[in-house]
Amino acid sequence: MKRKMKNACRAVCFVLTLLFGVVAFASAQGMPTAVPEQVGLSSERLERIDKFIQTQMDNKEISGASVIVGRRGKVAYKKAFGLADIDAKKPMRTDTIFRLCSSSKMIGAVAGMIAWEDGLFDLYDPVSKYIPEVKDLKVMEVDPNDPSKYKIVPARTPMLMYQAFNFTAGMSYHLLLGFTHPALQKMFDDAPINDGYWPNTYTNVEWLKERVKLPLVNHPGEQFNYGRNLQVMTAVIEVITGMSFGEWCQKRIFDPLGMNDTHFFVPDEKMDRVASLYFKLDGKLVKAEEGKTYLGMEYGISEVIDPYWFRASKNPKKYYGAGESLLSTVEDYAKFLQMLVNGGELNGARILSPKTIEFMNAKHIKDWGVCKQLFDQYFAGYTWGLGWAVLEDVGVGHHIGTPIGKGKGPQITWNGWMGTRQYVDFEEELFVILMSQKLPAPQPWIDKLKDLVYQAIIE
Numbered sequence: 001m002k003r004k005m006k007n008a009c010r011a012v013c014f015v016l017t018l019l020f021g022v023v024a025f026a027s028a029q030g031m032p033t034a035v036p037e038q039v040g041l042s043s044e045r046l047e048r049i050d051k052f053i054q055t056q057m058d059n060k061e062i063s064g065a066s067v068i069v070g071r072r073g074k075v076a077y078k079k080a081f082g083l084a085d086i087d088a089k090k091p092m093r094t095d096t097i098f099r100l101c102s103s104s105k106m107i108g109a110v111a112g113m114i115a116w117e118d119g120l121f122d123l124y125d126p127v128s129k130y131i132p133e134v135k136d137l138k139v140m141e142v143d144p145n146d147p148s149k150y151k152i153v154p155a156r157t158p159m160l161m162y163q164a165f166n167f168t169a170g171m172s173y174h175l176l177l178g179f180t181h182p183a184l185q186k187m188f189d190d191a192p193i194n195d196g197y198w199p200n201t202y203t204n205v206e207w208l209k210e211r212v213k214l215p216l217v218n219h220p221g222e223q224f225n226y227g228r229n230l231q232v233m234t235a236v237i238e239v240i241t242g243m244s245f246g247e248w249c250q251k252r253i254f255d256p257l258g259m260n261d262t263h264f265f266v267p268d269e270k271m272d273r274v275a276s277l278y279f280k281l282d283g284k285l286v287k288a289e290e291g292k293t294y295l296g297m298e299y300g301i302s303e304v305i306d307p308y309w310f311r312a313s314k315n316p317k318k319y320y321g322a323g324e325s326l327l328s329t330v331e332d333y334a335k336f337l338q339m340l341v342n343g344g345e346l347n348g349a350r351i352l353s354p355k356t357i358e359f360m361n362a363k364h365i366k367d368w369g370v371c372k373q374l375f376d377q378y379f380a381g382y383t384w385g386l387g388w389a390v391l392e393d394v395g396v397g398h399h400i401g402t403p404i405g406k407g408k409g410p411q412i413t414w415n416g417w418m419g420t421r422q423y424v425d426f427e428e429e430l431f432v433i434l435m436s437q438k439l440p441a442p443q444p445w446i447d448k449l450k451d452l453v454y455q456a457i458i459e
Contacts, residue, residue, distance in 0.1 A: 031331075049453070062438050068333075069432050100327060102416045111245070112322070224370065257335045257349055300439050301440075334431065365384045421450075
């Protein structure tokens with residue numbers, strides 16, 4: 001009898017948990033919600049995410065995080081953990097705003113392909129067709145047998161719009177220590193432009209005109225090199241439309257999808273919702289302070305950055321980094337990812353054609369590997385589409401997920417320098433988002449989140 005009563009109590013508790021979960025999910029900012037079991041996920045198994053995030057906080061990897069998991073068109077898991085600011089004891093929330101850094105790239109690539117769908121450019125147009133200064137390009141060729149030796153030579157071919165999306169335009173970063181050749185690093189440091197983490201006074205077009213005065217790291221189309229490639233596309237959009245890239249994104253993505261907390265420049269009234277950025281120094285989390293700048297190996301930063309470059313009232317609001325500069329919430333990003341899962345549409349707003357998304361999910365580079373300069377161990381088994389990594393071989397990198405060529409489509413992903421990661425699996429109708437804020441990078445623990453989500457799939 002006692003055992004029956006105990007089991008009955010457990011059943012009642014389970015039902016109440018589900019009911020309370022439904023109530024909690026009702027605030028998912030307009031996205032449909034479901035108890036995990038309704039979309040083929042296990043509530044019990046998803047709780048392993050809770051323990052995992054708590055472990056990262058206990059290990060001083062992060063101060064907190066926000067996570068959303070969606071499947072079959074509904075949000076099935078949405079939680080915030082820890083603190084957005086340790087000193088202020090400000091709790092992390094699912095509407096906390098995070099620096100996306102390279103998690104901006106998926107959004108930026110979609111913004112560019114919208115312009116392509118509109119017929120504003122062809123992917124095989126030379127960039128110089130729209131911006132004449134993007135010609136007579138130079139390339140740094142480094143001696144593979146002696147990296148100290150190099151020469152600057154004319155580019156063999158023009159830079160094409162296509163190469164802005166498949167990251168073969170030669171527009172590498174220099175923000176991460178050791179990412180480029182020391183000589184090229186010095187050229188970057190001496191140039192009147194930077195990698196975007198600053199209140200810059202130049203426009204996207206002006207940035208590109210200065211950047212192409214410096215050597216590329218590869219001949220256009222001949223090698224994958226991670227970096228500022230998407231910025232080429234933003235300058236062309238600004239020239240053709242007369243709009244800033246920020247205005248273009250607002251009109252064509254943020255407003256239609258209701259991404260009301262996604263900004264290049266955060267209004268002052270929302271600044272209290274921005275998560276503090278932390279550095280892990282000597283095993284402790286140290287907050288990046290507003291009004292200070294940071295540079296150094298201990299931070300993983302190779303040029304001076306202002307961790308609060310995005311405050312609208314202190315930024316000229318001229319420069320919009322397609323691959324680096326956005327801030328957003330897990331709730332807003334969930335809408336964007338659900339749009340991708342849906343084949344380019346959400347709540348009646350058509351952003352892209354399903355065929356365009358299929359095209360973006362194809363393999364658009366040769367067997368060059370993704371981000372091989374720094375992150376090959378984390379992205380082994382992935383190739384590159386148009387603006388994001390695409391899972392190609394689950395056996396090479398031991399990555400769970402759906403590879404290219406199966407069912408409704410592959411699993412795609414990318415991450416952000418300061419602690420964000422997102423996945424979409426078209427076959428499983430699944431998306432996953434994690435947002436946290438910590439340097440230095442890379443942060444390998446984040447990859448485990450995907451395993452914890454996939455092991456919760458029960459049908």
